[in-house]
Amino acid sequence: MNDTVLEVSKVSKSFPGVKALDTVDIVIKRNEVVGLIGENGAGKSTLLKVLTGIYQQDEGTVFLNGSKENFRNPRDAFDRGLAMVFQEQSVIPTLSVAENIFLGRENEFVKFGLLNKRAMNAAARLELAKVHLTIDPSVxxxxxxxxxxxxxxxxKALSLDGRIDGEIVILLDEPTSVLERREVELLFQIIKELKQRAAIIFISHRLDEVLDISDRIYVLRDGAVVHSTDADDATIEELHEYMVGRQLDHEYYRENRQRDDEKQPLLRVENLSLEGEYRKLSFELGAGEILGVAGxxxxxxxxxxxxxxxxAKPDAGSITINGQPQTINSPxxxxxxxxGFVPSERKTEGIVPGLGVSENMTLASGNRFTRYGLIRFAQEKREANRWIEQLNIRTPSTSTAMQSLSGGNQQKVVLAKWQLVGSQILILDHPTRGIDVGAxxxxxxxxxxxADQGIAILLLGDTLEEVIGLSNRILVLRDGQVSASFDAPAGGKPQQVDLIASMV
Amino acid sequence: MIGISRTKFRDFIPVLALLLLVAGIAVLEPGFLRPANLLGVTADTMTLFLMASGATLVIMLGSIDLSIQAVASMASCIVAVLLPDWGPLALLVALLAGAISGLFCGLVVNYLRIPSFVATLAVGGVVTSIAYWVSDTRSVYIAEEDKAAWLDWATGTSFGIDNEVLTGLVVLAGLTVLLSFSRFGRLVRAIGSQERAVIATGINVDLVKLLAFIVAGFMAGLAGVVMAARLGSGSPTLANEFLLPAIACIIVGGTAITGGVGSIWKTFVGALIVAVMRIGMTFVGVTVFAQQIVFGLVLVIAVAITMDRTKVSVVK
Incomplete structure (x- = not known):
């Protein structure tokens, strides 16, 4: 008997300038938990979007329960037995639990044109019992x-059981990222029980969790499957190496350029608090220093x-720059x-997609490029060209709309924007998110x-490795407070495990 | 299309549409192409263009101004009522009243965080009431001598060209400079394209929006003054039925309702399209009442073509 529930065969998907998936083959068998790991940008989310019909693959085939599928949208995929539990949850808050579980399938409970809520709640209770949830389905x-x-x-995914032909596949996308440790344990226990009812794909960047819960593991890198293994045969180090594609490389983060000399104090944050987010944070940041923040x-x-x-406005505490107290209540x-802020949401907060490259660069510069209220286009263009050359930005011209640039080049424009203003302190929030390796x-x-120019940098890295590789010093936050602080001089970098120990 | 990119080509679709419409009417009635007639049509279109010109800025922000017809009507009442006693000061008061209406729209949007669509609808209601109060709920006629003394700049002719057309061209030039050559204009486009990024860059977005609404109110006021001059009276319902055509000519010209893309010359072309369409419809016998159906349809089609769908995942 054929045990294969889901088969992804030679699937490829390209976007302008980047091959997001490159002939990917993946097989998930009955009663199996398959771990899928990869760095940000490795192609995990693209694969999920192809599987759930948000994207259509350019090449290749997806088989579910032996039949060739071409899902048109997530609903279509769900109705055929492939359910995704989204990272940003998709339950509708204003509907009841039962209504959410049976959303779009209410007909089952309709009698004489009316919805039999009692029957629906009873059915929902059955499904909730499978995940040990004893809440009232009508809330x-x-x-x-x-x-x-x-x-x-x-x-909701499990409710497909018995309602469709064939096996169910549940995709869990980073399900543990926002859970408390106790909740993670409960989730894992439930996943182990669910193996009897469904095949499960578990996506996470936490290697320890993937090793713990999976039967088999696929490693994605640059859009391709670079490794697949039984979980019993794998180690964290080995998986990590496959994931990043090299051994820990000092040159990669330009560690040789790191300067660990005494820094001139610049920014001082004292007892900064924001209700529900963090409490009494205090730290200093020197000119030319890179301070990593992990958590x-x-x-x-x-x-x-x-x-x-x-x-956002802090509730209490003080921010001083060069000894001068600052009130930061608006951007x-x-x-x-x-x-200067380089946001993680580059497309919505970093760039103005409809404006040109030079217009984005000078956006923060106020009236520096105007005379008598009119823009001095020639001067602006000259300056923009200087930065394009200096930062190696690939763009057809200074007036090309930002939206047609690749992510890496967009990010360079954002960085140029702040350098043009002469920002002293840059907050880099996931500065390399979603940009390709070269960029x-x-x-x-x-x-x-x-850093060489004396700009102070607060770095929230995309990966721990990045934070460690780039920073002079690292603050680790846990539950809104500083749980540890590490010096990270070139040649004396702390280990990831040490940081993780104070993160969780 | 050698040397012309596809987006550039799309920019000129409205111009082609205008030429086709004109050619179509010219086939039916060759006299339409006489310079005097074309000039007359353009002059007739200018009040609509004036009303739509300022509102173009607001739409480019990604907002909308539904108060412009009320503001234009109010301005017409103010001019008609005050002109006998106050002379040229009446014009100033009317324009100022328009700008203040815009200011209120902007303040409501900025400080109460209410969508512009509701804010301007509400301010428009208030403005209409003020117009009724100013005019004592009647049409107010402007005496010939007052008109000749103070409104000739709007309705007379200079160098053989109707003054409406000259006013329109001055506004076209002025707002083009503002929109394409000033930092304010660039910020308007930036906010329409991605407001959150503009905020995160530390720009005073509220101030830019406020100014755009003020310009829209001012231009609506100017449109009302010119209308009063042309008709020789002011009335609280003078500019009714102008809102739909005004929004239509902004969108038909190629300015996107989703913001970020647009210009004043586009609205100018759009206004001419709307005017020529109207003439064409009258010509083939579509009644005035049924013409609104056509404007509605054209508006919907133009919005569907120009809107940026990457920006709107859910339509409400």
């Missing part, structure tokens, strides 16, 4: 916690970055005080350049 989802909502999503989602580091950028004030190295080089 609104908005009253549930994050972990409970996640369980509701899984229950899991919810540790408060994102909120800290947004507060310094003026996009305008932040920019005036000398901060990443350019950005690292650029970060070193800026």
């Amino acid at each position: 609104k989802c908005s009253s549930l916690g994050f972990a409970e909502r996640q369980m509701v999503e899984i229950a 899991v989602v919810g540790s408060g580091r994102e909120a800290l970055a947004r507060c310094l950028a003026g996009l 305008r004030r932040a920019v005036k005080s000398g901060f 990443k190295e350019d950005v690292y080089e650029l970060i070193r350049d800026m």
Whole structure:
């Protein structure tokens, strides 16, 4: 008997300038948990989007329960037995638990044109029992916690059991990233039980978790499967090596350019607090210093970055620059005080997609490129060309719309924007997110350049490795407080495991 | 299309449409092409263009201004009522009243964080009431001597060209400079394209929006003054039925309702398209009442063509 539930065969998918998936082959068998790992940008999310019909593959085939499938959208995939539990949850908060579970399938409970809520709630209760959730199915989802909502999503996926022909496949996309440790354990216990009912794909960047829960593991890198193994035969080190494609490389992060001399104090943050995010954070940042901030989602580091950028207001504490106290209550004030923010959401907060390259570069520069209120186009273009050359930005012209540039080149324009203003302190929030490997190295080089010029840098890295590789010093946040601080001089970098120990 | 990119080509579709419409009417009625007639048509179109010109900035922000017809009507009432006693000061008051209406729209949007569509609808209601109060709910006639003394700049002719056309061209030139050559204009486009990025860059987005609404109110006020001059009266319902054509000519010209893309010359072309369409419809016997159906349809089609769908995943 054929045990294969889901087969991905030679699937490729390209976007302008990047091959996101390159002839990917993956097989998931009945009663199996398959781990899927890869760095950001390795192609994990593209694969998921192809599987759930958000994208259509350019080449290759997807077989589910032996039949060739071409899902048109996530709903279509769901109805055929492939359910995805999204990272950003897709339960509708204003509907009840039962209504969410049977959304779009209410007909099953319709009698004489009316919905039999009691029958629907009873059926929902059955599904909830499979995930050990004893909540009332008639309550609104908005009253549930994050972990409970996640369980509701899984229950929704399980409700396909017996309602479709063939086996169910459940895709769990980074399901543990926002969970407490206790909740993770519960989730893992449930996944182990669910193996009897469904095939499961578990996506995570936490290698220890993937090793713990999976039967088999696929490693994706640059859009291709570079390794597949039984979990019993794998080690974290080996998986990590496959994932990043090289052994830990000092040159990659330009460690030779790191300067660990005494820094002139520049920024001083004291007892900064934001209700529900972080409490009493204090640290200093010197001119030319790169301070890494590590922590899991919810540790408060994102909120800290947004507060310094003026996009959120701290409740208490003080920020001083060069001994001068600063009130940062808006991005305008932040920019005036000398901060520059490179946001993780590049497409919505970093760039103005409809404006040209030079227009984006000079956006923060106020009236520097105007005379009598009119823009001095020639001068602006000259300056833009200088930066395009200096930062090796690939663009047909200075007036090309930002949206048609690749992610890496967009990011360089954002960095040029702040250098044009002369920002003293740069907050880099995941500066290499979603940009390709070559551009990443350019950005690292650029970060070193800026540090050499005396710009202070607060770095929220995309990976721990990046934080360790680039920083002079590292702050680790846990539950909104500094849990540890590491010196990270060139040649004396701390280990990932040490950081992780204070992160969780 | 050698040397012309596809987006550039798309920019000129409205121009081609205008030429086709003109050619179509010319086939039916060759006299239409006489310079005097074309000039007359353009002059008739200018009040619509004036009304739409300022609102173009607001639409480029990604917002909308539904108060312009109320503002134009109010301005017409103010001019008609004050002109006998105040003379040229009446014009100033009317324009100022328009700008202040725009200011209020902007303040409501900025400080109460209300979508512009609701904010401007509400301010428009208030403005209409003020117009009724100013005019004592009646049409107010402008005496010939007042008109000759103070409104000739709007309705007379200079160098053989109708003054409406000259006013329109001055506004076209002025707003083009503002939109294409000033930092303000660039920020308007930037906000329409991606407001969050502009905020994160530390720019005073509220101020830019406020100014755009003020310009829109001012231009609506100017449109009302010119309308009053042409008709020789002011009335609280003078510019009714102008909102739909005004929005239509902005969009038909190629400015995207989703913001970020647009220009004043596009609105100028759009206004001419709307005017020529109207003439064409009258010519083939479509009644005035049924013409709104056509404007509605054209508006929907133009929005569908110009809107940036990457920006709108859910339509509400």
